[in-house]
Structures are given as C-alpha cells and as structure tokens.
Amino acid sequence: xxxxxxxxxxxxxxxxxxxxxxxxxxxxxxxxxxxxxxxxxxxxxxxxxxxxxxxxxxxxxxxxxxxxxxxxxxxxxxxxxxxxxxxxxxxxxxxxxxxxxxxxxxxxxxx
Amino acid sequence: xxxxxxxxxxxxxxxxxxxxxxxxxxxxxxxxxxxxxxxxxxxxxxxxxxxxxxxxxxxxxxxxxxxxxxxxxxxxxxxxxxxxxxxxxxxxxxxxxxxxxxxxxxxxxxxxxxxxxxxxxxxxxxxxxxxxxxxxxxxxxxxxxxxxxxxxxxxxxxxxxxxxxxxxxxxxxxxxxxxxxxxxxxxxxxxxxxxxxxxxxxxxxxxxxxxxxxxxxxxxxxxxxxxxxxxxxxxxxxxxxxxxxxxxxxxxxxxxxxxxxxxxxxxxxxxxxxxxxxxxxxxxxxxxxxxxxxxxxxxxxxxxxxxxxxxxxxxxxxxxxxxxxxxxxxxxxxxxxxxxxxxxxxxxxxxxxxxxxxxxxxxxxxxxxxxxxxxxxxxxxxxxxxxxxxxxxxxxxxxxxxxxxxxxxxxxxxxxxxxxxxxxxxxxxxxxxxxxxxxxxxxxxxxxxxxxxxxxxxxxxxxxxxxxxxxxxxxxxxxxxxxxx
Numbered sequence: 001x002x003x004x005x006x007x008x009x010x011x012x013x014x015x016x017x018x019x020x021x022x023x024x025x026x027x028x029x030x031x032x033x034x035x036x037x038x039x040x041x042x043x044x045x046x047x048x049x050x051x052x053x054x055x056x057x058x059x060x061x062x063x064x065x066x067x068x069x070x071x072x073x074x075x076x077x078x079x080x081x082x083x084x085x086x087x088x089x090x091x092x093x094x095x096x097x098x099x100x101x102x103x104x105x106x107x108x109x110x111x
Numbered sequence: 112x113x114x115x116x117x118x119x120x121x122x123x124x125x126x127x128x129x130x131x132x133x134x135x136x137x138x139x140x141x142x143x144x145x146x147x148x149x150x151x152x153x154x155x156x157x158x159x160x161x162x163x164x165x166x167x168x169x170x171x172x173x174x175x176x177x178x179x180x181x182x183x184x185x186x187x188x189x190x191x192x193x194x195x196x197x198x199x200x201x202x203x204x205x206x207x208x209x210x211x212x213x214x215x216x217x218x219x220x221x222x223x224x225x226x227x228x229x230x231x232x233x234x235x236x237x238x239x240x241x242x243x244x245x246x247x248x249x250x251x252x253x254x255x256x257x258x259x260x261x262x263x264x265x266x267x268x269x270x271x272x273x274x275x276x277x278x279x280x281x282x283x284x285x286x287x288x289x290x291x292x293x294x295x296x297x298x299x300x301x302x303x304x305x306x307x308x309x310x311x312x313x314x315x316x317x318x319x320x321x322x323x324x325x326x327x328x329x330x331x332x333x334x335x336x337x338x339x340x341x342x343x344x345x346x347x348x349x350x351x352x353x354x355x356x357x358x359x360x361x362x363x364x365x366x367x368x369x370x371x372x373x374x375x376x377x378x379x380x381x382x383x384x385x386x387x388x389x390x391x392x393x394x395x396x397x398x399x400x401x402x403x404x405x406x407x408x409x410x411x412x413x414x415x416x417x418x419x420x421x422x423x424x425x426x427x428x429x430x431x432x433x434x435x436x437x438x439x440x441x442x443x444x445x446x447x448x449x450x451x452x453x454x455x456x457x458x459x460x461x462x463x464x465x466x467x468x469x470x471x472x473x474x475x476x477x478x479x480x481x482x483x484x485x486x487x488x489x490x491x492x493x494x495x496x497x498x499x500x501x502x503x504x505x506x507x508x509x510x511x512x513x514x515x516x517x518x519x520x521x522x523x524x525x526x527x528x529x530x531x532x533x534x535x536x537x538x539x540x541x542x543x544x545x546x547x548x549x550x551x552x553x554x555x556x557x558x559x560x561x562x563x564x565x566x567x568x569x570x571x572x573x574x575x576x577x578x579x580x581x582x583x584x585x586x587x588x589x590x591x592x593x594x595x596x
Contacts, residue, residue: 033530037401037526041523045393045519048517048519048520078398079405082402083342090276093340095339096339100329101326104322104324105325
C-alpha cells in the first residue's frame with residue numbers, strides 16, 4: 001500500500017492546487033494507471049533504438065527505467081509541464097522547432 | 112460532372128458569406144444553413160472522380176523531357192477525398208442541425224465560421240497545390256479560433272487567443288518551408304515537385320531541402336495538435352460548444368491527413384521523414400492518454416483522448432507501407448466519427464446537468480439511458496473493442512507495425528487502447544453507474560432530440576464500418592497504392 005498512499009497524497013495535494021474537490025478512488029487509480037502507463041510505454045518506445053544500435057538501446061532502456069522508477073510519482077510533474085500556461089506552451093513550441101531544425105539541418109541526411 | 116469538384120468548396124464558402132451578410136433575417140439563414148447542410152454530403156457522392164484545373168489551364172507537356180507541368184491550381188478528387196468530404200459534410204449537417212434546434216435566434220457569424228471551416232478542410236484535402244494548402248490552412252486556423260471564441264464557456268476567449276498566438280509561430284514556419292521548396296523547385300504544384308524529385312533534378316540531401324521539411328513539419332504539428340501543441344488542442348476542444356468541438360476535431364483530423372499526405376509525397380524519399388512522424392505520433396499517444404487518465408473534466412478528457420488517437424493515424428502514415436497508410440487513413444475516418452459522437456454525447460450531459468466534473472456526477476443512466484448506451488458504444492469503439500469500427504482500424508495498425516518489423520509499436524498501440532478503455536470505463540462509471548450525489552440537480556430531463564438523432568446516425572456509421580470495413584479500406588488502399596513510389 002506504500003505506493004497507493006504515496007500517490008494518494010500527491011493526488012490530494014495536486015487537487016488542492018488545481019482542481020478543488022474530493023479525491024476519489026477513481027482519481028487515485030487513474031493516476032496510478034497513468035504512472036505505470038508512462039513508465040512502461042517510454043521504456044518500450046526506447047527499445048526502438050535497437051534499429052540504430054542494440055548496445056545503445058540496452059543502455060538507454062536501462063537508464064530510462066532507473067530514472068523513471070526512482071522519480072515516481074511522475075504524473076504531477078508531467079501535468080505541471082502540460083498545463084494551460086501560455087509561457088510553457090510557447091517554450092515547448094520553440095524548443096521543439098529548434099530541435100527539429102537542428103536535427104534535420106545537421107543530421108537529416110544521415111538517417 | 113467534374114464541375115462538381117470545385118463546388119465542394121464553393122458551396123460552403125458562398126453559404127458562409129451569405130449567412131453572414133443576411134444574419135438579420137433569422138428564418139432565411141436558418142433555412143439556407145439547413146439546405147446547404149443537406150447538400151454538403153450529397154455533392155461529393157454525386158461527383159465523378161477526376162481533376163479540376165482552375166482557370167482552365169490544362170497541363171503542359173515538355174517535349175524535351177516528357178515531363179508534364181501543371182500551371183493551374185489543381186484539385187484532385189478520388190475515393191479517399193470522396194469518403195472524407197462526404198463524412199465531413201455529414202458531420203457539418205448534424206452540427207448545423209443541433210445548433211439550429213438549440214437556439215431560436217441563429218447567429219450568422221457563428222454559422223459563417225462553421226461553413227468556412229468546412230470549406231477550408233475540403234479545399235485542404237482536394238488541393239494539389241502546396242501554397243493553396245497553406246492559404247486554407249490559415250483560413251481554417253482562424254475559423255477554429257472563431258468557433259472557440261464564440262462559445263459561451265468560461266475562458267473560451269483566453270484559450271482561443273492562446274491558440275492564435277501559437278499559430279503565429281506555426282504558420283509562418285510552414286510558409287517559410289513552402290518558400291524554400293518554391294525556391295528550389297520553381298513550382299508549388301505537388302505533382303510537379305514530386306516529378307522533379309523523382310527525376311533526380313533536386314538534391315534531397317541538400318540542407319535547404321531538409322530545412323523546408325523541418326519547417327513544414329513544424330506547421331503540421333500545429334495543424335494536427337501533436338506535441339508540443341497537444342495541450343492547446345485539447346484545451347480548445349474543451350472550451351468550444353460540444354457540437355462545435357465535434358466539428359473542430361474533424362477539422363483537425365482532416366488537416367492532419369491532408370498535410371501529411373502532401374509531405375509524404377514530397378519527402379518520403381528521406382527515411383528521416385518517417386522517423387519524425389512515428390516519433391511524434393508515439394509521444395502524442397503516450398502524453399494524450401496519460402493526461403486523459405488524470406482528468407476530472409470530461410470535456411478535457413475527451414480532448415486529450417482525441418489527441419492520443421491522432422497518434423494512431425500518424426503511426427500508420429509513418430510506417431509508410433500501403434497497408435499501414437490504409438490503416439492510418441481508416442483510423443482517421445473512424446476517429447472523426449467516434450470522437451464527434453463522444454463530444455455530442457457528453458455535450459448532452461452538460462446540457463442536462465450543467466456540470467463537467469465527473470466527481471460531481473452520478474446515476475445518470477436512470478435519467479438518460481439512450482445517451483448513456485450510445486456513449487458507451489462510442490467509448491468502446493474508441494478503445495478498439497470489436498465489432499466496432501475502431502477495432503478494425505487498430506487491428507490493421509497493429510498488424511502493419513508487426514509486418515514492418517516494429518513489434519514495440521504494436522505493443523504500444525495495444526497498451527494505449529487498453530489505457531483508453533480504462534479512461535472510458537472510469538468516466539462512464541463515475542457519471543452513469545455510481546450513486547447520484549445528493550446535491551446534483553438534473554436541470555433539464557430532456558436531452559435535445561437533435562443530439563440523440565446525431566448520436567444515433569454516427570453510431571450507425573460506427574457499427575457499419577466495423578462490420579463492413581472493406582467498403583472503405585479497399586478504395587483507400589487503391590488510392591494509397593497510387594501515392595507510393
């Protein structure tokens with residue numbers, strides 16, 4: 001029950017900040033599902049790197065798994081970064097534009 | 112009968128202008144909107160396949176190189192365009208019908224925005240001209256902003272303004288990318304650009320060509336609401352009227368597939384294009400569904416789920432085989448119908464309860480059994496439960512990624528479907544099956560009949576496509592076969 005309690009407390013704090021109202025079982029189970037879903041899906045997605053290098057895929061998967069699990073709960077962090085703040089939206093838009101252009105301009109003909 | 116091809120754009124556009132001009136005459140604009148709404152799905156079904164050259168400028172053959180050039184803005188109409196334009200027409204009709212029955216005094220300006228948006232997406236999917244595509248992409252973005260701003264929901268202006276500000280980054284980048292492409296090829300006709308690339312007249316590894324891909328790709332991310340634009344996209348869905356949101360999401364899906372198919376034709380020679388599409392699709396799937404799992408506002412939840420579902424479409428396009436592209440486009444068609452059903456159904460619940468927080472709702476199945484059952488069917492279709500249409504397209508996508516040698520993507524697709532199922536079951540239980548809270552007042556016991564009618568029509572389409580997917584997939588597959596090099 002440690003994980004459940006930990007998530008419950010986080011969800012409770014989170015609700016107080018952003019969405020006042022009672023914390024229900026469904027909220028906590030939804031957050032736990034999201035937590036597990038994010039970790040597993042990112043780890044599985046990182047396995048795709050095996051098409052570039054098996055060693056790289058192994059290393060990245062291992063590092064990601066450790067980093068993600070040791071940083072539980074992740075959902076509040078993800079949610080904070082994806083709120084309706086224009087500053088954050090603009091920041092990520094410009095960041096992604098920069099990354100795409102850099103990646104394509106200097107590395108696009110390699111892949 | 113190829114004269115009908117431009118009419119698919121001209122009719123809604125003229126209707127939009129007339130509705131705005133005669134907005135003082137309530138009965139006239141109501142009748143006009145309804146008649147045009149009925150015509151919209153009929154025109155594509157009555158039209159023959161073919162090309163339309165604006166201004167009558169026929170293609171010119173270069174006798175030296177035997178290459179055909181297209182001086183006119185060209186519309187290309189095939190089975191794929193037919194099925195999507197007919198579906199958007201049907202949805203526009205249903206949305207107009209709901210709107211006209213909901214309000215005694217119709218707003219000419221709001222109807223203008225709905226019809227202008229429909230005209231813009233129709234032009235997007237028909238056009239073979241990349242600059243023409245950009246013009247209608249801009250018109251569509253403005254129409255979307257207007258539809259959100261015109262809704263009576265709190266903070267809708269703010270969300271519309273944020274969408275417009277982000278568009279001020281996405282759109283110029285796309286235009287710059289188109290400018291680079293024009294500078295390198297000397298044309299904006301997509302078929303001509305593809306001929307130049309396939310003829311080896313352009314160095315596809317040139318940094319300028321790669322930069323044009325990056326910039327147009329970024330504009331596409333904005334148009335389709337893939338990360339980093341997933342938050343704003345789900346936000347505008349939640350701040351629009353439910354029927355408006357149903358139409359907005361269909362605009363997003365059509366603009367997504369129209370632009371990505373043009374990009375696919377131009378850039379598919381570069382393997383990095385497919386890598387990028389798959390990468391952003393996977394991120395959209397993960398972020399969309401995980402955010403949906405934590406929402407308590409059910410309109411926002413459907414908004415995030417819709418964004419996650421876009422990832423499935425992108426996955427099909429990114430895999431790049433004929434089967435995968437067919438699966439991606441079939442998924443796009445299904446998403447238009449399923450998400451529209453969910454937005455309209457949840458809109459009916461808002462109408463009945465004035466509440467959007469799932470924690471404050473409960474016991475609604477006793478009050479609205481028809482809406483509840485149709486919403487359940489829609490949610491199951493979105494999660495990919497057989498025999499509904501979502502199952503067929505998701506199964507095709509799983510098979511496609513397996514056959515391409517990416518079992519990880521198949522596992523991810525299945526996981527996302529399961530998580531979607533969890534989101535929906537959780538929400539459905541909270542709203543319909545859990546005990547009714549004492550302080551919940553069901554304001555209006557009658558859900559508007561127009562909403563129930565629209566949901567029933569969409570549910571019939573979902574079941575029909577689930578049982579007879581070949582009616583659509585075989586035609587789409589033939590179309591896709593023509594796109595591949």
